Amino acid sequence: MxxxxxxxxxxxxxxxxxxxxxxxxxxxxxxxxxxxxxxxxxxxxxxxxxxxxxxxxxxxxxxxxxxxxxxxxxYFEKVDHKKLIDGAIAGMVKALDDPYSDYMTKEENDKFQESISASFQGIGAEIQEMNGDIVVVSPIKGSPAEKAGIKPNDKIITVDDKNIQGMSANEAVLLIRGEKGTKVTLSIQRPENSETIKMTITRDEIPINTVYAEMLDNGVAKIQITTFSKHTYDDLATAMKEMEDKGMKSLIIDLRRNPGGLLDQAIQIANLFVPEGKNIVQVEYRDGTIEKTAAQAGKKVDIPTVVLIDKGSASASEILAGAVSESAGIQLVGDKSFGKGTVQTANNFKDGSNVKYTMAKWLTPNGNWIHKKGIEPDVKVSLPEYANVSYIDPDKKYKVSSASNDVKSAEEMLKVLGYKPGKIDGFYDSDTEKAVKKFQKAEKLKVNGILTGETTVKLMNKLSEHIQKNDPQVKKAIEELTKNQ
Incomplete structure (x- = not known):
């Protein structure tokens, strides 16, 4: 400056x-x-x-x-000096070719601070810039993005028909966020599909509730940590106490679709599981200096525990997963994690702008660098293929003789839910219509055999409920815990 x-x-x-x-x-x-x-x-x-x-x-x-x-x-017009300086700094940081380093103007920095505070308004998805694309790391639990079917690794191509390829993550966030009740239309491309999917999502208040606890059968408690924000450790401690009061005998920590967050929170949580004196994480600086963080004395969780991870588990959630796996012998179940092995710090300027840059890489307790490789689970279990069925636009109307990928998605959903739509081919025939009518009758909707509006939303919600109820990763975690009882 x-x-x-x-x-x-x-x-x-x-x-x-x-x-x-x-x-x-x-x-x-x-x-x-x-x-x-x-x-x-x-x-x-x-x-x-x-x-x-x-x-x-x-x-x-x-x-x-x-x-x-x-x-x-x-220049043929008077230039804005501040914009030139902002652009020069942003260009310098972009030249690092590091998706985790960026320059934020005051406006962008204010938006970032919102995302780690009590709540913000938007669609609720963690994104990052990767090779010129804006890629979803993970949707936030219960957010409009999750309800709409946005998934980790989805590429966002356009926002309200504006192409955002080449933008920084902060620039994209400013376009995607907005006031509660307003709508934003995203064009999404999935890694396994060359075609784009259009989603119109209604923005909402996104509360930063990061801990969700529930008691399953046989004294198994499942606690999901969706991100690491300022109060996550305290919220987890409260959830643990609630589960103990309900008779918790074993524990599942669910880190799936957790994009990371504050490092200190992940370390505090890891300290609950890692024995005193054993490494939680190592940080290696550019000069080769390695700083080790070891577990301290204090309250420890001494019941059988399993940790769930998937491709949406990144950064701080990988630090926690690596710590409990290598230093506490806790089993990891699910899919390979995202693979973010770097640490960022931020420098605030007097005008409210900010530079965030990568200042070190972190290593697991055993010295493994998982960057771009991820952490492999001890027990690999993937969600069923139907968990990746594409979103269907509720504003569109499908009936007999319609043909599209949306129809194919609806047929797959109906089949999973037991409504026999006939051949899964993307063509809305009489069998598809009969299946839709049976679904509408069962859900007390208007029975007309047309897929649109409330029928479409209900169908997607029912599939989501089915996936959660029949979650093979959770079932496997329970099975592993049962072995240790």
């Missing part, structure tokens, strides 16, 4: 600074600014000797200064 001030000072190039000292000695400082560097010369009046103070030249900046001056003086 000091360089920014010096550039602005150059507009008063021959200004003199008058300083009164003792015998009214006057020192005049002439700031000589050129594309080759900056030199500060002190001229003396009186019987004192002149003093020269040199600021080291930064020749690598000469091209930057030259470009700034050229645009400032010769």
């Amino acid at each position: 000091e360089e920014e001030k010096k550039i602005e000072d150059h507009s008063e190039e021959n200004s003199f600074i008058r300083i009164k000292k003792f015998k009214f000695i006057m020192l005049i400082f002439l700031l000589i600014f050129s594309t080759a560097g900056i030199t500060l010369v002190a001229l003396s009046f009186g019987d004192e000797k002149a003093v020269s103070v040199a600021i080291p030249e930064r020749k690598e900046f000469s091209k930057l200064y030259e470009a700034y001056d050229m645009l400032d003086e010769k």
